[in-house]
Amino acid sequence: MMQKTLRADTKHLVPTHTRNLQRMDSSILCEAFKELTILILLGCAALSLCISIKEQGLKEGWIDGGSICLAVILVISVSAISNYRQSRQFDKLSKVSNNLQIEAVRNGRRQLISIFEIVVGDVICLKIGDQVPADGLLIEGHSVSVDEPSITGENDHVEISVTENPFLFSGTKIADGYGRMLVISVGMNTNWGEKMSRISQDTIEKIPLQAHLDKLTSSMGKVGLAVAFFVLVIMLVRYFTGNTENENGNKMFNGSKTKCNGIINAIIGIVSVALTIVEVAIPEGLPLAVTLSLSYSMRRMMVDNAMVWKLSACETMGSATTICTDKTGTLTMNQMKVTKFWLGKESVEEEAYSSISLYVLNLIQEGVSLNTTGSVYRPSLDSEIEISGSPTEKAILSWAVHGWKMDMEKVVKSCRILHVEAFNSKKKQSGVMVKRKADNSIHVHWKGAAEMILEMCTSYYNACGLVKDMDENEKRKFEQIIQGMAASSLRCIAFAHKQVPAEVQLNADQKVLLKEDELTLLGLVGLKDPCRPGVRKAVEDCQYAGVNVKMITGDNVFTAKAIATECGILRPGQDMLGEVIEAVEFRHYTPEERSEKVEKISVMARSSPFDKLLMVQCLKQKGHVVAVTGDGTNDAPALKEADIGLSMGIQGTEVAKESSDIVILDDNFASVATVLMWGRCVCNNIQKFIQFQLTVNVAALVINFVAEVSAGQVPLTEVQLLWVTLIMDTLGALALATEKPTRELMEKPPVGRTEPLITNIMWRNLLPQALHQITVLLILQSRCKAIFGVSDKEKDTMIFNTFVLCQVFNVFNARKLEKRNVFEGIHTKKLFMGIIAVIIVLQVVMVEVLKKFADTERLNWGQWGVCIGIAVISWPIGWLVKFIPVPEKPIF
Numbered sequence: 001m002m003q004k005t006l007r008a009d010t011k012h013l014v015p016t017h018t019r020n021l022q023r024m025d026s027s028i029l030c031e032a033f034k035e036l037t038i039l040i041l042l043g044c045a046a047l048s049l050c051i052s053i054k055e056q057g058l059k060e061g062w063i064d065g066g067s068i069c070l071a072v073i074l075v076i077s078v079s080a081i082s083n084y085r086q087s088r089q090f091d092k093l094s095k096v097s098n099n100l101q102i103e104a105v106r107n108g109r110r111q112l113i114s115i116f117e118i119v120v121g122d123v124i125c126l127k128i129g130d131q132v133p134a135d136g137l138l139i140e141g142h143s144v145s146v147d148e149p150s151i152t153g154e155n156d157h158v159e160i161s162v163t164e165n166p167f168l169f170s171g172t173k174i175a176d177g178y179g180r181m182l183v184i185s186v187g188m189n190t191n192w193g194e195k196m197s198r199i200s201q202d203t204i205e206k207i208p209l210q211a212h213l214d215k216l217t218s219s220m221g222k223v224g225l226a227v228a229f230f231v232l233v234i235m236l237v238r239y240f241t242g243n244t245e246n247e248n249g250n251k252m253f254n255g256s257k258t259k260c261n262g263i264i265n266a267i268i269g270i271v272s273v274a275l276t277i278v279e280v281a282i283p284e285g286l287p288l289a290v291t292l293s294l295s296y297s298m299r300r301m302m303v304d305n306a307m308v309w310k311l312s313a314c315e316t317m318g319s320a321t322t323i324c325t326d327k328t329g330t331l332t333m334n335q336m337k338v339t340k341f342w343l344g345k346e347s348v349e350e351e352a353y354s355s356i357s358l359y360v361l362n363l364i365q366e367g368v369s370l371n372t373t374g375s376v377y378r379p380s381l382d383s384e385i386e387i388s389g390s391p392t393e394k395a396i397l398s399w400a401v402h403g404w405k406m407d408m409e410k411v412v413k414s415c416r417i418l419h420v421e422a423f424n425s426k427k428k429q430s431g432v433m434v435k436r437k438a439d440n441s442i443h444v445h446w447k448g449a450a451e452m453i454l455e456m457c458t459s460y461y462n463a464c465g466l467v468k469d470m471d472e473n474e475k476r477k478f479e480q481i482i483q484g485m486a487a488s489s490l491r492c493i494a495f496a497h498k499q500v501p502a503e504v505q506l507n508a509d510q511k512v513l514l515k516e517d518e519l520t521l522l523g524l525v526g527l528k529d530p531c532r533p534g535v536r537k538a539v540e541d542c543q544y545a546g547v548n549v550k551m552i553t554g555d556n557v558f559t560a561k562a563i564a565t566e567c568g569i570l571r572p573g574q575d576m577l578g579e580v581i582e583a584v585e586f587r588h589y590t591p592e593e594r595s596e597k598v599e600k601i602s603v604m605a606r607s608s609p610f611d612k613l614l615m616v617q618c619l620k621q622k623g624h625v626v627a628v629t630g631d632g633t634n635d636a637p638a639l640k641e642a643d644i645g646l647s648m649g650i651q652g653t654e655v656a657k658e659s660s661d662i663v664i665l666d667d668n669f670a671s672v673a674t675v676l677m678w679g680r681c682v683c684n685n686i687q688k689f690i691q692f693q694l695t696v697n698v699a700a701l702v703i704n705f706v707a708e709v710s711a712g713q714v715p716l717t718e719v720q721l722l723w724v725t726l727i728m729d730t731l732g733a734l735a736l737a738t739e740k741p742t743r744e745l746m747e748k749p750p751v752g753r754t755e756p757l758i759t760n761i762m763w764r765n766l767l768p769q770a771l772h773q774i775t776v777l778l779i780l781q782s783r784c785k786a787i788f789g790v791s792d793k794e795k796d797t798m799i800f801n802t803f804v805l806c807q808v809f810n811v812f813n814a815r816k817l818e819k820r821n822v823f824e825g826i827h828t829k830k831l832f833m834g835i836i837a838v839i840i841v842l843q844v845v846m847v848e849v850l851k852k853f854a855d856t857e858r859l860n861w862g863q864w865g866v867c868i869g870i871a872v873i874s875w876p877i878g879w880l881v882k883f884i885p886v887p888e889k890p891i892f
Contacts, residue, residue, distance in 0.1 A: 042069065070853065100654065102133050103388070105180065109377040110388045118186055127178040127373060128424060129633035129653025131171070134183045135190045138166040141179020142420030146172045173655050175633070177422045178373050216690075216757060220697060224277060227701055231708045232274040239266055272718045277704050293685045293737035297678050300740070304674045305649075305666040313644050313661035317679025320547055320644060321624045321750045324615060327553035327560065328491075329391070329651045329667045330629050331567050332529040336395030338403075340485055340526030344462035345477060350403055357465025361404065364522055367445040367495045368400040369411040371432040373423075376401055376408040391651075395527050396493065414438065419514055426608055426634065428452055428554060433500075433514045442500040444514055450482045450492035450524055451556060457496055460521035467520055481524065486558030489566065490526035497522050536568040538673035543568075546749035547676060552604045552612050557582055560605035567669075569602055583607035587614065594618050609634035616641045625750065629664070629672060630656050646672060681741035683751075684817070689736045691762045692814035696728050696807055698766070699773040703803075706774075707781050715781050715799045717855050723846060727839050728807055735835040736814055744819070760886040761817055768881045769813065769874055773806045776870050788866065793857040797847060798867055800856060804843050805871035808836060813878035820882045822875070 049066065100115040103125040110125055115133045118124070124133065126144075138144060138160050145157040146168065157175045160168060168181050170190040187193050238244045244252045244266075252258075252266055298308050308314060328334055341348050343356060353361075374389020374397050387397050400406040415434040423430035429448025436443065446453055454475065459467050470478070482492045496519035542549050551569050553560050561580050564570040570579065579602040586594065586604060598618045604611065609632065616638050619626045628635075628642035631652040636659040639645030647660035648667040657663055664671045700721065704714050716724070758766075777799055784795040815832075816822045826833065846854045859867070 100131070100133065102130070108379070109386055110375055118183055120183055120186060122183045124181045124183060125178075126168075126174050126181055128174055128176060128422065129655050130174045131654035131658075132168050132174070132181070134170050135185040136168050136181040136183045138162055138168055138179055139182050141177060142417070143177035143422045144174065144179045145176045147175045148172045173633070176424065177420070220694075224697075224701065227705050228274040228277040231277060231705060231714070232270060234708055235270045235273065236267070239270065273704075273714050277701065277714075277721070290686055290737075293682050293689075296738045297682050301675065301678050302665075304678070305664060305668065305671040306675045306678075307649070307663040307665055308661070309657075309663060310661040314679055314682045316625065317627065317644050317662070317675055318681070318683040319625045319751050319755070320627045320676060320679070322548045322550065322619055323542060323627045323629070323672060323676075324550045324552050324612065324619075324638075324642075325629045325669055325672065326631065326648075327551055327555060327563055328529060329631065329648060330664075330669050330672075331531060331535050331551065331563060333532050334391045334529060334651060334667065336391045336491070336527045336529050338395055338399035338525050339528045340490060340524075341399075342481055342524040342526075343522075344460055344468070345481065346463060348463065353404060356463050357461075359465045360461050360463075360522065363443075363461075363497050364495060365400060365404060365406045365411055366415065366434070366443070367447060367497060367522060368396055369406065369408045370415060370417060370434055371430055371445045371447045372397065391529075392491070392493070392527065396525065399525065415443075418442070421514060423448070424634070431514050431516070444498045444500060444519075446496045446516070446519060447493065449554075449556070450494040451479065453494035453496050453519070454478055454482070454521065456516050457519045457521040458517075459519075461523075470521070478521070478524075482556070483558050485524070485526040486556050487562055488526070489559060489562040490528055491555055491559060493525050493527065495522040495525075496520060531563065531566050532668055532670065534670045535668070536566070538670040539568040541673050541746055542676060545676065545680075545746040548599070548602075550602055550604070550615070552607050552615065554607060555605060557603075557605040560603050564603045579603065580605070583611035587611060595622060598622065599624075609636075609638060612638040613641055627672070627676075629669075630660070631667070632656060635659075646675070677741040677745060680745040680750075681739070684745060685737045685739050687757075687759070687762060688739070688814045688817060689733055690758060691766050691817065692732060692736060692807075692811055693728070694758070695766050695769045695773070695810060696724065698770040699777075699803070699806075700724065702770070702774045703777050703781075706778055710782075715777065715796060716803065717796075717800075719854055720800045720856075723854065724804060724807070727804070727842060731835050731839050732807070732811055735811060735832050738831060739815070739829075742825075756890045760888075760890060764881055764884055764886050765813065765817065765878065768877055769806075769810055772874060772877055773803065776806075776873075777803060780870075788863070790863070791857070794859065794863065797856040797859060798863055800854075801843070801847055801859065801864075802867045802870050804839075805867050806874055808839055808843075809871045809874045810878070811836065813874060818882065820879050822878060 046069075049069070101112045102115055102118065103110050104113050104118070105111075105123040105125065106113070118134050122134075123139070124136065126132065126141075132146070139162065141160065141162065144160040146160055148158055148169070159165065160179075170193070235244070239253050242251045242253050242255075253263070294311055294314055297314060298311075301308060325331060343360070348356065372389065372393050374387065374393035376397055377386045377388070378384075379386075385401060387394050387401065389397065397408070401408065415436050417432060417434050419433045421427075421429075421431040427448070429446060429452055431444065431446045433442060433444050435441070446456065457470055459470050460474075460478075462468060468474075485492050498519045539549050549569050551560065551564050551567075553563075555563075557580060561570065564580070565572055578597060578600045581601055581604055583604055583606050586601070586607075587610075589597065594614070595618060598615060599622065601615075604615065609630075612628070612630070612635065616626050616628055620641075620643070625643045627644040627646055628638050629646045629648070630636075630639045631648040633653050633655040635647075636655050639647060639656060639659040644662065645660035646662050646664055647656040649657075649663045649665035650667045652660075652663070652667075662675060664675075700716065704716060704721075707715050780795065780799050780802065784790060784798060785792070788798075790798065812822045812826075815826075816824065847856050848858055851857065
């Protein structure tokens with residue numbers, strides 16, 4: 001029955017998704033045809049076809065117009081295919097990001113299942129920060145409240161109880177408490193599913209870098225339009241004044257003797273040339289380069305345990321100057337284990353547990369079993385015990401079950417829970433009030449951060465079960481014990497107890513009875529959470545790259561200092577004055593003091609999510625680009641405020657993930673360092689292509705403009721210019737935009753917020769190459785026939801061939817923006833070398849085979865040698881210009 005329900009819901013979902021994809025595919029093709037210059041070129045080609053076929057017949061008349069049509073369709077096809085692949089990539093990523101893991105009770109045990117596997121009748125375990133995955137009824141819970149802005153539009157929390165308001169709706173989030181829900185509807189049958197079925201979601205996001213590129217494209221387009229208009233006017237004047245000659249040297253316009261069809265054909269040709277100049281001037285390959293680089297890096301980042309939710313994070317992460325990281329689970333392995341236990345002022349080893357008073361032992365087991373969100377399950381006497389819950393809960397339960405031989409089920413059945421104060425990151429403690437079934441006595445148990453629980457205690461138990469008063473002197477001794485454990489990198493958790501007197505129990509409110517005072521300290525446990533292997537190197541890599549790493553943790557200052565030193569955030573023996581502070585101190589600074597001291601702080605202990613938010617805001621005001629890691633619901637404000645929010649994929653709540661830009665799938669800081677490197681790689685790859693692309697655009701514009709003004713003819717035809725656009729925009733983008741990150745990216749300091757898109761270094765590399773191409777090709781235009789004794793057709797072919805080969809050789813120069821050795825590591829770049837080989841083969845085919853299509857003439861070996869010799873000069877030019885120093889301040 002359950003499986004049928006699941007399949008039925010899936011059927012509702014699939015057709016909608018398929019229809020959206022079909023609409024997306026057709027819209028991508030339409031978008032490619034919408035560009036004005038493309039439409040005008042196609043119109044000119046169609047007119048040229050009609051007139052030429054009428055005059056010359058079908059056999060010869062289709063060549064000019066047909067060549068333009070084929071070239072334009074080829075450009076459109078490549079653009080549409082690349083955009084389609086980008087859409088499919090986003091679709092795949094959205095499927096992965098929506099595949100959430102949720103805890104469900106199946107076969108008597110709690111286990112993680114995919115959100116897509118939930119069926120009606122499942123019992124789902126929910127805790128703070130979880131997103132409700134289906135519609136259901138609360139069947140068991142404590143202090144449960146939900147955030148329902150997606151349903152009601154209000155941000156107020158709604159209290160949920162088993163008796164009064166048990167309904168939970170998918171899409172809402174658990175704001176407080178924990179409990180279990182019985183699923184009553186899933187998929188499209190839920191309240192959320194019905195709403196979402198009416199919404200078509202656009203998954204393609206425009207990132208800031210693309211906005212910058214749009215401005216660059218617009219500026220180049222305006223320059224291209226101006227040049228094209230000037231060329232159009234000059235060509236029209238030359239034509240109508242009789243200064244334009246055909247291939248035979250005859251005037252193309254002879255006043256009234258020239259036929260109307262000839263005039264129209266000539267005008268169409270002139271307009272086509274002008275439009276092609278505009279087409280070449282606009283660097284259309286830039287958006288494609290961004291798409292390729294982002295989609296490639298996103299796929300690779302998935303392999304490196306980072307899932308990008310927002311594309312802008314790829315770009316921004318490359319500019320990060322500060323990373324504010326959590327400790328637990330990010331710098332450490334989040335595999336807690338109890339290694340120390342103090343009862344009173346004595347440390348108790350595992351072998352001495354049997355000597356502890358039975359009364360105290362029962363109280364500890366009661367506090368562990370009842371004041372927890374974890375569970376213990378044993379399928380049979382022969383099988384292993386299964387313990388579930390948060391890492392801290394699992395460690396304490398495992399310690400009690402294996403060390404104390406605790407029977408959790410027996411303890412739970414012996415009491416009835418009256419009221420629960422759930423744990424959250426603000427209180428850092430949880431409490432439970434229970435009634436024992438044996439004698440109806442009421443007991444209160446508290447558990448939490450050791451120094452906070454200690455403040456609530458006025459007495460303590462010793463190993464014999466005697467209650468001793470705790471004065472200020474005794475309390476200081478306990479504080480020293482806690483500090484000693486913290487200095488050994490242990491997280492310190494305390495247990496406390498209080499029995500409610502019988503005369504107070506009558507007519508008292510349960511919340512009043514669960515007061516946080518006059519408790520008796522039961523014991524202290526120290527949990528060891530080892531640092532992740534490789535995290536020290538990752539921190540050092542970030543610091544080497546000029547990125548400051550700050551640790552913000554809820555642990556006390558001694559634990560924080562010990563872990564930070566172990567991870568390399570703090571160096572042993574260095575002056576830590578001002579580098580390690582408690583959040584309460586930071587909170588009470590004046591805004592001026594915070595602004596002055598925030599950059600020096602490396603570790604902030606005993607922090608709340610508000611303190612993390614305050615630090616992020618302060619760092620951003622100082623001009624830093626801030627990345628923040630977080631896993632809890634209360635981390636959401638800091639994750640949203642940060643320039644890059646990095647949530648944890650394993651321990652992170654759904655609220656944290658939704659507020660973030662990137663999900664770190666393995667919760668490891670080493671993956672954060674990898675994301676930083678990939679972010680820099682994306683920016684670097686795009687800058688390489690911009691340098692390469694603008695060299696082509698500037699050279700093509702100037703060559704056509706100068707040649708037309710001086711000689712009255714354009715050396716590069718419409719088809720040839722479209723061919724250059726096609727191979728350089730697509731294959732060039734593919735070659736440069738898919739370079740993998742290297743160590744040298746981490747050797748430079750991070751770029752600031754105001755760093756220009758085209759740097760001084762890029763201008764230095766770009767302008768000499770463009771000048772070389774312009775000079776050489778204009779010399780060929782004016783002196784090629786005299787120097788090499790070639791025909792006009794061969795001259796034009798040599799100009800076209802040399803221009804393309806110049807770009808082929810220059811793509812090597814673009815590989816390294818600053819290094820002189822552009823061939824470093826080239827033997828490992830199989831994709832790059834394969835693309836270069838494809839471009840060369842296609843160019844040979846264009847020149848030697850597709851003569852009519854490209855309007856070219858076959859070249860002999862000597863002429864090919866001249867073209868290659870001229871093009872290869874770009875390598876020594878590229879090497880020499882890198883000796884020229886550039887100012888740090890942007891020229892433009």
